[in-house]
Amino acid sequence: MAGDEMTTTAVGASHKGRVREHNEDRMVIDEALGLYAVFDGMGGHNAGEVASRMAADVVCAHLRVNASRRSPQRRLEAAFQAASAAICNEAARDPERAGMGTTAIACLIAGKVATVAHVGDSRAYMVNHSGVHQLTRDHTIVADLIAKGQISVAEAEYHPARSVLSRNLGALPRTRVDTRQVTLEPGDRLLLCSDGLTGYAPLDAISRTAMHAPASAVASDLVQLALRCGGGDNVTVIAVTAGEPRPAREVAGAALESMWRGRRAGFLAAAELGGLADSPICAILSPEEAIAIVAGNFFDAVAADLERGGLAHVWSFAENLASGWLDQDAGFDLVRGVLDIAATAAEDASRDEPPLCIAVLRLLAAAEMAVGSQIADRMAHASAALVAARKSEDAAFSDHPTIPAYSARDSAPSPEVTACLTAAREVAHQALPDLGLATDASECIDFAHELASDAPGADPAVFCPALFGTRRLSETELSPLCDVLDRARAAHMRAVRDHHASPEVRCAALRRVAAAHSALFAGVGVIACDAMAPITTSLQELLDETRAMRAELRDNEASLLALGREIAALGDPDLEPADGDTVVTR
Amino acid sequence: MIMSRRSDDIPSALAVRPASELPCDVFDALRPALLERLIALRGGDGDAGGAPGAVARAQLEALLCHMGDFLRTGDDRPYCAFLARWMAAVVGDGAPPTALFSSLRTLCEEAVELAETGGDELALAVARLHLASARILVEVLAREHRRTLRLSAEL
Numbered sequence: 075m076a077g078d079e080m081t082t083t084a085v086g087a088s089h090k091g092r093v094r095e096h097n098e099d100r101m102v103i104d105e106a107l108g109l110y111a112v113f114d115g116m117g118g119h120n121a122g123e124v125a126s127r128m129a130a131d132v133v134c135a136h137l138r139v140n141a142s143r144r145s146p147q148r149r150l151e152a153a154f155q156a157a158s159a160a161i162c163n164e165a166a167r168d169p170e171r172a173g174m175g176t177t178a179i180a181c182l183i184a185g186k187v188a189t190v191a192h193v194g195d196s197r198a199y200m201v202n203h204s205g206v207h208q209l210t211r212d213h214t215i216v217a218d219l220i221a222k223g224q225i226s227v228a229e230a231e232y233h234p235a236r237s238v239l240s241r242n243l244g245a246l247p248r249t250r251v252d253t254r255q256v257t258l259e260p261g262d263r264l265l266l267c268s269d270g271l272t273g274y275a276p277l278d279a280i281s282r283t284a285m286h287a288p289a290s291a292v293a294s295d296l297v298q299l300a301l302r303c304g305g306g307d308n309v310t311v312i313a314v315t316a317g318e319p320r321p322a323r324e325v326a327g328a329a330l331e332s333m334w335r336g337r338r339a340g341f342l343a344a345a346e347l348g349g350l351a352d353s354p355i356c357a358i359l360s361p362e363e364a365i366a367i368v369a370g371n372f373f374d375a376v377a378a379d380l381e382r383g384g385l386a387h388v389w390s391f392a393e394n395l396a397s398g399w400l401d402q403d404a405g406f407d408l409v410r411g412v413l414d415i416a417a418t419a420a421e422d423a424s425r426d427e428p429p430l431c432i433a434v435l436r437l438l439a440a441a442e443m444a445v446g447s448q449i450a451d452r453m454a455h456a457s458a459a460l461v462a463a464r465k466s467e468d469a470a471f472s473d474h475p476t477i478p479a480y481s482a483r484d485s486a487p488s489p490e491v492t493a494c495l496t497a498a499r500e501v502a503h504q505a506l507p508d509l510g511l512a513t514d515a516s517e518c519i520d521f522a523h524e525l526a527s528d529a530p531g532a533d534p535a536v537f538c539p540a541l542f543g544t545r546r547l548s549e550t551e552l553s554p555l556c557d558v559l560d561r562a563r564a565a566h567m568r569a570v571r572d573h574h575a576s577p578e579v580r581c582a583a584l585r586r587v588a589a590a591h592s593a594l595f596a597g598v599g600v601i602a603c604d605a606m607a608p609i610t611t612s613l614q615e616l617l618d619e620t621r622a623m624r625a626e627l628r629d630n631e632a633s634l635l636a637l638g639r640e641i642a643a644l645g646d647p648d649l650e651p652a653d654g655d656t657v658v659t660r
Numbered sequence: 661m662i663m664s665r666r667s668d669d670i671p672s673a674l675a676v677r678p679a680s681e682l683p684c685d686v687f688d689a690l691r692p693a694l695l696e697r698l699i700a701l702r703g704g705d706g707d708a709g710g711a712p713g714a715v716a717r718a719q720l721e722a723l724l725c726h727m728g729d730f731l732r733t734g735d736d737r738p739y740c741a742f743l744a745r746w747m748a749a750v751v752g753d754g755a756p757p758t759a760l761f762s763s764l765r766t767l768c769e770e771a772v773e774l775a776e777t778g779g780d781e782l783a784l785a786v787a788r789l790h791l792a793s794a795r796i797l798v799e800v801l802a803r804e805h806r807r808t809l810r811l812s813a814e815l
Contacts, residue, residue, distance in 0.1 A: 203766065406802045417791070428780035435787035436772060442794035443761040446801055450757035453805040460812050514811070536737060539744030543804050544751040601745055605752025608715050 080186045080258055084110055086312040087293040091270055092305035098122035099268050099310035100130045100176075107137055108183040110312050114196050114268040116242070117165075117174030125161050125176040129243050132157040133180060146182045146189035147253040154178060154191060154243060154251045161244030175244030179210065179266045181314065188264055188314075191253045194242045197272055199284065200256055201263040206281040209254060213241035237269075260317030263292070270309030271300045279303075288327070288383040289315040295386055326429070331381035333430045337423040338373055344419035345369035353415070355399060355408050372416045376437055380430075385440040392441035396448040409445060417441075453544070461550050486528050487586060494575045494583040499523040501569035502562070514555065517541060518562035518594060525590035526583070538597030547605055559598065563591040684732045686778040687786065691724050694774050698767060719746070723767065731789055736796060743793065744800050757801055764793055 084105065090097035098115040100123075111133060115126030136153035144152075157178070165171045177194025190198045195212040211217055215238045216230040230236060241249050258264075265284055272280070279299055287295045292313040300309040346365050350356065356364035375387035395412060399405040417438045424431040487495065502519045518541060524532040541559070545551040570583045698720050723746065730739040750760050768790035775786035 406806075410802075428784055432772065432776070432780075432783050432787040435784075435791050436769070439765070439768065439787075439791045439794040442791065442798050443765060446761050446794065446798040447758050449798065449801045449805050450761075453757065453801065453808060456805065456808040456812060460808055514807075531737070533741075536741045539741055539748060540803075542745075542748050543807065544747060544757065544801075547752045601748050602752070604745060605749045607749070611715050 080183075080260070080316050082183060082258075082314050082316050083289045084312060084314045085290060085293045086110075086310070087297040088310040089270075089297050089301060089305070089308070091307050091309055092301060094308055096120060096123060097308045098126055099270070099308040100126035101266075101310050101312055102130050102134055102180075103312060104134060107134070109134065109137055109180065110183070110264070110266055110314055111178065111180035112196050112266045112268055112310050112312055113176045113178050113243075114194065114270075114308065114310070115174070115176040117171060121165075121171040121174035122176070124164070124171060125174040125244050128161050128164065129157040129176045129178055132160050133178070137182070146184060146187070147191070147255070150180055150182055150189060150191035150253060151251045154180075154193060155248055158193075158243040158245075158249050159247040162247045165244060175239075175242040177239065177268070178243050181264055181266060183258070183314065186258050186316075187255055188258055189253060189255050190264075191251050193249055193251055194239050195237075196266070196268045199265040199267075199280075201265060201281075201284045202259070202261065206265075206277075206284055209256065210252065213239055213252075215240055258316040262316045263289075264314040264316075265292075265296075266312040266314075267296070268308060268310045270305075270307035271296055271311055274303040274306055274309075275299045276303070282389065283384070283386050284313070286385050289313070291382040291384060295382070295384065299386070327381050327383045330430050330433050331377050333427055334373075334377050334380050334424065334434070341373050341419050341423040342366075342369050344422045345415055348415035348418055350412065350415045350419075353408060353412050355395075355412050368412070369416065369419070372420075376420065376434060379437055380433055385437060388437045388441050389444040392444035393448060396445040400448055400452060406449070413441060413445065457544070487526070487582070488579075490575060490579045491582045491586070492527060494570065494573050494579050495523060495527050495586065498566065498569035498573055498583065498587070501572070502566045505565045505569065506562075514541065514558045515562040515565070518559055518591075519566050521594060522563070522566060522587060522590040525593060526586035534593040534597040538594060538601055541594065542598050542601045547602065547609070552602065555598070559591070559595055563588075563595075566591065684728065686782050687731055687775065688728055690774050690778060691728065694771055695720055695724060697770050697774070719749070720767070727771070727789055727793070730792075731785055736792065739793075740796050740800070743796050747797065747800055760797060761794070764797060768793060 084103050086101045086103050088097060088099050088101055098120075100113040100115065102109060102111040102113075104110075111130065113126035113129045115122030115124070115129075117125055133153040133156075136156045137149060140149055140152065161175060165174050177192075177196040179190070179192040179194075179196035179198050181198060182189045182191075190209050192198065192210045193213060195214050195217075196210075197212070198209040200207045200209055211221070215235040216225065216233045218240055219225045219233070220227060220230055225233060243249060256264075263284065275296070280296065283295050283299055284292060292315070293311045296311045296313070297309050342365050346361070346369075350369055351359075351361035351364040353364075356368055359367060372388075372391055375391040378387040379385050392413065396409050399409050402408075420434050420438060421431065424434045499519060503516060506515050506519075521532075521534075521537040521541065523529075525534065525537070541555070545555060566587050567584060570580060570587055573580055573583070575583070695717070699717060722742070726739050726742045730736065747757065747760055750763070751757055768786075771786050772783060772790055775783040
């Protein structure tokens with residue numbers, strides 16, 4: 075490939091949707107021009123179709139004729155103006171077409187540079203490994219209100235004027251066109267779409283499909299996504315993927331799908347043997363229905379994703395399963411059970427063919443991640459509620475004396491010490507209801523007991539992450555944990571102190587418990603430091619940069635002073651300032 | 661409680677079995693190349709967030725090291741503890757837990773692709789590792805979610 079050349083693969087898909095009778099969207103894929111465009115027409119009596127078709131024709135014709143030395147921005151802008159004038163004239167000529175117009179999103183690719191121009195609410199997105207980034211801002215009344223800070227994004231969703239365009243091609247002979255340029259890297263993907271996609275499918279689902287679907291299937295997958303999400307409008311998507319296509323994998327996809335299809339009976343039998351029909355998730359189904367529907371759907375989802383090289387179907391299956399059950403008691407365990415059965419059956423069915431098994435394992439991992447994303451969403455809500463609840467409490471730090479930890483775990487505890495530790499653990503647990511935040515305290519006492527008793531496998535490196543959890547580095551999240559650790563330690567120590575064993579036994583037990591709690595506290599501290607490391611490193615980098623800038627500033631000031639002296643000497647040698655004089659220059 | 665999560669909790673068909681010496685050695689040999697690919701992928705991210713370069717490299721190196729150990733021993737406890745700490749670090753840095761899945765997916769997909777150059781046995785082992793890693797992260801997250809709900813109820 076030449077230095078500035080970039081191979082691209084463009085695919086498009088369009089559908090009239092589930093509600094509209096006509097498709098008023100229009101798309102252009104012209105590899106020779108490097109032009110990709112979507113137009114979403116509007117107007118009664120099929121005038122929307124006329125407007126979008128006219129815009130597509132005029133823009134293409136204009137760009138073909140004017141393939142000159144003008145910049146791509148100017149060429150696109152001129153083409154859009156020509157289209158707007160043509161539509162406006164036609165609307166003025168034919169009263170039935172009065173008020174017709176169209177949105178326009180177009181991309182002109184030359185080498186590695188993509189120039190995007192748009193009018194209206196059709197959008198362009200850049201999709202790369204870091205995510206999906208919107209390149210355009212809708213020309214709608216509500217987008218303008220959001221930009222001015224007059225309404226929030228949430229309010230915009232229900233605003234009565236949410237669909238009203240502030241600009242389109244055809245409203246006026248001339249209109250303002252927004253343009254921007256992006257540089258493409260291999261693997262980058264440009265999406266152009268009408269609002270039939272973005273108005274119905276959630277952005278995270280669009281992102282997932284846009285990032286992971288193969289180049290040949292991404293446009294149709296996104297259109298299918300919009301249809302699954304209601305399909306209330308015409309929907310059109312063009313995806314332009316930069317870099318060499320990967321036909322080998324897509325050809326392999328068809329072969330993998332074929333291999334997988336041949337294993338249907340084996341998979342269903344393995345799922346039945348695994349007990350899928352006994353899962354409470356399948357309670358309302360007969361055993362035959364459970365296998366046919368639940369296992370069958372999973373099998374088909376795997377087949378569809380193998381064929382396309384994507385993961386959207388398996389992801390949707392797992393996401394639907396999780397979203398239906400996670401909010402119920404023991405819901406996760408049930409989802410886990412079904413996923414494990416399906417995964418075991420899938421691996422059993424594909425084990426004899428390593429390439430198939432590898433592809434299936436990747437899809438199973440995607441299914442896990444889909445469930446994980448659902449849990450993460452719920453956890454974010456629950457954490458926010460928890461933080462709010464804690465803020466409302468006046469959780470003051472407790473102040474308990476800390477017993478020095480000396481050396482405690484130099485040998486296994488004697489039977490008497492073990493008995494004392496076990497009894498103290500029970501007593502400490504009984505004291506917990508009075509402490510508040512009993513869950514963390516209870517875990518802390520259990521972990522400390524196992525450490526103090528030298529239980530097999532007891533390890534602060536394993537326990538501390540469990541205690542730390544997913545807290546953020548804020549006082550509202552860390553302070554309560556420290557408070558709980560301290561209260562649990564105090565309760566645990568008190569229970570040992572109050573035990574009826576001999577002073578020697580109690581002393582040995584106290585040393586062990588104190589050392590165990592110290593280890594837990596230190597471990598949690600290490601994790602907090604780990605979590606803080608990126609922040610402190612960033613701060614250090616900032617400090618270094620500031621130091622360098624200060625040094626540069628000093629140098630510049632010195633140069634300025636010297637320059638001032640030279641200028642002053644040139645003007646009047648007698649006025650040359652002495653060292654230490656201030657010279658002001660403008 | 662983390663003590664309850666041992667290899668015998670994972671269905672035997674899905675557990676990462678200790679791989680033979682050859683794929684482990686090949687995986688170890690591939691680690692530097694994999695690390696560079698991951699760093700390069702991250703490098704394109706510009707200043708889109710996340711840990712600074714040196715920290716990210718250290719985190720990725722540690723993760724690959726733990727993956728190698730997991731592959732070699734099939735013992736999920738140290739790996740599980742590491743993933744829990746990794747999650748704490750990522751979330752502590754202000755990223756949502758879903759970012760973990762995205763990172764893990766990128767990393768594991770790259771690992772599987774690279775492992776495919778080392779033969780079926782290695783690729784299968786790494787693909788199993790991919791699934792096991794995702795499953796462990798989900799378990800860690802689910803446990804945290806349960807605990808958060810319990811704490812909310814207590815308050």
